[in-house]
Amino acid sequence: MLEAIFESPVKEKVLLFLYANGESYPREIAREYSFYINAVQYQLLKLEAAGVLYSMLRGKVRLFGLNPRYPFKKELEGLLEKALQFYPESEKAKHYMKRRRPRRTGKPL
């Protein structure tokens, strides 16, 4: 949907995923869309270097998220939110409504 602007379907999906679901790590995003992990990592690092994303280590996993200090964050979020509205409900439910609230250890999923 925003490919023309972002010039990469991977970049578009990375941004949409992080906007909708919060922090994530390369393997999770790659699995979600069946992308090559290298392609996802490349885009994440590029966006981080440009200040659009931040990353931090949690244990052994490097998590990425939209940088709250990026000066155009609000405008970028506006664009991503609008793009999400155009996605079919089934796709929104599949990729952009991940459970993020806690679930007690041992409780069946």
Added chain:
Amino acid sequence: MNIRNASLRDLAIFISNYLADNQIETILTGGACVSIYTRNKYLSLDLDFVLVSDTRHEQLKVLLKDIGFHQGGRHFRHRETRFLIEFLPPPASVGEEPIRRAAEIKKGTKTLKLLSPTDCVKDRLAAFYHWDDRQSLEQALMVARHNHVDEKDIERWSKAEGKQPQFRFFLKRLKMGIVA
């Protein structure tokens, strides 16, 4: 320039002027400004320069190589100093706001552009506000206690960032006069 014995401040002045002589304008930001404004009470080893306008990375790489700095990941290192240099893309900003006027430190004929004490406090508070980073809060307090800062402007900016309760916490700590 004797890189081996250069302080953070002197190295920042040297790098900034060397790049300016090659038409690359920068503003020093991040922890290095905290070091300068607290006279190394907090010592950063990172010299983070924001590029004022778009600059090709290749050009920076070539220029820095000429003075002995080599790229390792995103940083540039020199074998005679512990300090690391990194360049951040424009725009120079604190949160959502552009940095309208950088402060200047002069040494002889050379000038270093860096965040003003007020912007430096905002820069540190941004990390405290958004990531709950207590180290950054302490650094903001140190800068605010050692320098004249515009509290009203910091309050206005904090409000725009939607972080008034956190600003009140900062102010309370500042008035208590306790700095860790």
